[in-house]
Amino acid sequence: MKKKIGFISSIIIFINLILSINLSGQEKSKISGLDNYISNIFRILQVDTMPGASLLVSQNGNIIFQKGFGYADIEKKIPVTPDTKFKIGSISKQFTAVAILKLKVEGKIKIEDKLSKYLPGFPRGNEVTIYQLLTHTSGIHDYNFQPNLDVNKPIAPQALLEIIEKFPFDFNPGEHYQYSNSGYFILGYIVAQLSGKTLSEYLNKTFFKPLGMNNTGIYETNIVLNNEAQGYSMNDEASKKADFQEMSWALGVGSIYSTTKDLYKWNEAIFNGKILSDATLKAAFTQSVLNNGGKVDYGFGWFLSINRGLKFIQHSGVSSGFYSYLERQPENKITICVLCNSLPTPKGINPILNGQAISEFILSDKMEKQNMGVIDTTVSENILRKYVGRYNYGHGMAMLVTLKDKQLFGQITGQAPNPLTPVSANEFYFKTMNAKIKFVSDSSSTVDRLIQYQDGVSFEASRLKDEILVKINPDFLDKLTGKYDFGNNYVIEIIKENDKLFVLTPNMPKYELLPTGELDYFMMEAASRISFTLNKDGKAESLTSTFDGMIMPAKRLVD
Numbered sequence: 001m002k003k004k005i006g007f008i009s010s011i012i013i014f015i016n017l018i019l020s021i022n023l024s025g026q027e028k029s030k031i032s033g034l035d036n037y038i039s040n041i042f043r044i045l046q047v048d049t050m051p052g053a054s055l056l057v058s059q060n061g062n063i064i065f066q067k068g069f070g071y072a073d074i075e076k077k078i079p080v081t082p083d084t085k086f087k088i089g090s091i092s093k094q095f096t097a098v099a100i101l102k103l104k105v106e107g108k109i110k111i112e113d114k115l116s117k118y119l120p121g122f123p124r125g126n127e128v129t130i131y132q133l134l135t136h137t138s139g140i141h142d143y144n145f146q147p148n149l150d151v152n153k154p155i156a157p158q159a160l161l162e163i164i165e166k167f168p169f170d171f172n173p174g175e176h177y178q179y180s181n182s183g184y185f186i187l188g189y190i191v192a193q194l195s196g197k198t199l200s201e202y203l204n205k206t207f208f209k210p211l212g213m214n215n216t217g218i219y220e221t222n223i224v225l226n227n228e229a230q231g232y233s234m235n236d237e238a239s240k241k242a243d244f245q246e247m248s249w250a251l252g253v254g255s256i257y258s259t260t261k262d263l264y265k266w267n268e269a270i271f272n273g274k275i276l277s278d279a280t281l282k283a284a285f286t287q288s289v290l291n292n293g294g295k296v297d298y299g300f301g302w303f304l305s306i307n308r309g310l311k312f313i314q315h316s317g318v319s320s321g322f323y324s325y326l327e328r329q330p331e332n333k334i335t336i337c338v339l340c341n342s343l344p345t346p347k348g349i350n351p352i353l354n355g356q357a358i359s360e361f362i363l364s365d366k367m368e369k370q371n372m373g374v375i376d377t378t379v380s381e382n383i384l385r386k387y388v389g390r391y392n393y394g395h396g397m398a399m400l401v402t403l404k405d406k407q408l409f410g411q412i413t414g415q416a417p418n419p420l421t422p423v424s425a426n427e428f429y430f431k432t433m434n435a436k437i438k439f440v441s442d443s444s445s446t447v448d449r450l451i452q453y454q455d456g457v458s459f460e461a462s463r464l465k466d467e468i469l470v471k472i473n474p475d476f477l478d479k480l481t482g483k484y485d486f487g488n489n490y491v492i493e494i495i496k497e498n499d500k501l502f503v504l505t506p507n508m509p510k511y512e513l514l515p516t517g518e519l520d521y522f523m524m525e526a527a528s529r530i531s532f533t534l535n536k537d538g539k540a541e542s543l544t545s546t547f548d549g550m551i552m553p554a555k556r557l558v559d
Contacts, residue, residue, distance in 0.1 A: 034065050037361050041354055044346050045070030051232040051239055051342040052080035053349065056260035057358060058335045061268055066260060072229040072341060074239060085215055085228045085257045086339040087247070088324045089317025092256040093184050095203055097134055097301030098270070099191045101280055102206060108194045111283065118190050123165055127173045130190075133183040134300040135288035141167035142180040148552070152489050154221070154248045157189050174291040177298065181253045184301075188252015199251055211269050216258040219247040225257065229341035231321015235509060239342065242321025243506050244489075254319055260337040263326055267335040271328055285313055307356065307434070308367035316352050318343055325351035329359060332366065344414060344509070356434060379422045381406050387426075387439045390524065391450050391461040396547035398527040399437075399450065399461060410437065413526045414508055467522055472515045474499035480532050480540045484554035492554070494543075503530065 052070025068080030116125030132138040195202045200218040231242035247255040284300035297304045314327035327336045338351035391399040397413040411417040420428035436453040493504040501513040513521035519532045528547035535541040545552045
């Protein structure tokens with residue numbers, strides 16, 4: 001097997017060299033160094049038990065790097081290749097957005113139209129515009145964060161639409177930006193309505209077939225794909241099969257599968273006017289505008305950012321067991337695509353950060369030297385100590401800020417702690433997220449929130465109250481252990497290790513449960529709580545998980 005993989009790699013390198021004939025001397029000199037640089041980043045995936053990643057880099061329309069790392073199927077020892085098909089998650093949104101623009105050119109829809117024109121019965125549809133759906137500024141609640149939906153069973157588009165219609169709005173249309181999958185599901189629904197085809201049929205006929213994207217389509221559970229990557233979940237560098245996800249829930253949102261080569265074809269077509277004119281696409285690559293005139297760095301299905309003086313147009317995507325990233329640097333005509341079949345990913349593998357690092361490697365001589373305004377600033381330990389605490393990121397997620405050896409660290413739920421580099425006394429560069437974190441105090445000089453700035457978008461996270469821990473008899477913890485079923489095949493496990501209680505949640509690291517009472521616990525790394533209920537025998541019979549005002553009960557399964 002090793003000889004076969006080496007032979008395939010040699011062919012790929014040879015093809016890359018052939019493709020590089022028309023590149024400038026500077027670009028040709030980069031190829032060898034680029035290969036070594038990327039291979040070093042993804043070296044951890046060379047281990048036999050690791051899931052994989054597919055990488056492609058192009059410049060001026062020529063592929064200068066493409067390679068697979070790790071396994072598409074660990075159990076069957078099938079390696080990742082450039083032809084491996086991955087679920088691409090929210091990268092799918094740009095296909096939905098371009099479909100809307102295509103229908104606009106055909107005179108079937110206007111971006112300024114009200115939603116009520118296409119869905120007459122939708123609540124507040126006379127206030128919401130197609131523009132707001134495209135730019136995540138509609139205020140329509142994201143169904144992805146609604147508990148107790150049976151996402152393991154297929155759902156018809158009309159049925160999901162009826163679910164979304166029942167949610168109260170998160171804010172008035174156009175007042176704020178808040179990423180919402182509901183908006184893009186509605187857009188996909190409208191594409192099908194106006195075209196007289198299913199979304200799958202429309203995308204296939206309009207984009208995939210004409211562009212030769214023969215390995216791209218909308219994922220259907222009952223269809224077996226050739227060269228399909230299996231999805232995995234990583235925990236402490238051990239992998240397991242990811243939980244099943246029924247993709248009919250992600251129609252228009254994140255239901256597309258593709259390959260790095262097909263996404264390269266898509267990018268070349270988009271950015272070379274083969275699908276829509278530059279004038280039509282201009283709005284898709286322009287900052288969206290709120291009612292108050294404020295601007296957000298999100299266009300129509302693409303994030304817009306500036307990194308060290310250069311513009312980038314990109315989007316990432318996740319689904320159960322998959323993590324993807326597609327980026328374009330328009331002035332230098334560079335495309336970078338990273339597709340992974342694991343979530344969480346192995347240590348050091350992050351498609352967004354890895355993709356951005358690769359673009360910086362290629363464009364280092366064209367980029368500004370300073371990144372995010374980071375300077376060598378020393379902040380006293382007394383000031384740093386004021387920022388230590390937990391900050392509510394919403395939907396049960398939190399940022400845990402800790403201090404060790406005069407260094408501040410930030411840890412977002414599901415991730416490892418990473419350093420916060422001081423820019424000023426209350427501003428820090430969070431390299432892992434390519435973001436800035438600013439700590440803000442109230443009128444009494446108490447730090448009560450943080451503001452995160454990332455990709456031109458900012459949001460506030462309020463500080464969670466400091467908890468008072470109590471001591472629990474270790475023998476009592478045995479009464480709480482076991483598996484708890486929330487329904488819809490979602491089960492968590494409470495375990496005891498070294499006289500401490502831990503929770504094991506699908507696709508998440510193991511977290512300690514810290515007691516504020518015999519039956520009440522919280523997680524330091526998450527903004528959620530768990531409370532237990534005992535039966536007449538004094539053993540737990542159920543628990544309740546609470547976050548963001550949502551209450552989710554679970555029954556303990558009988559041993």
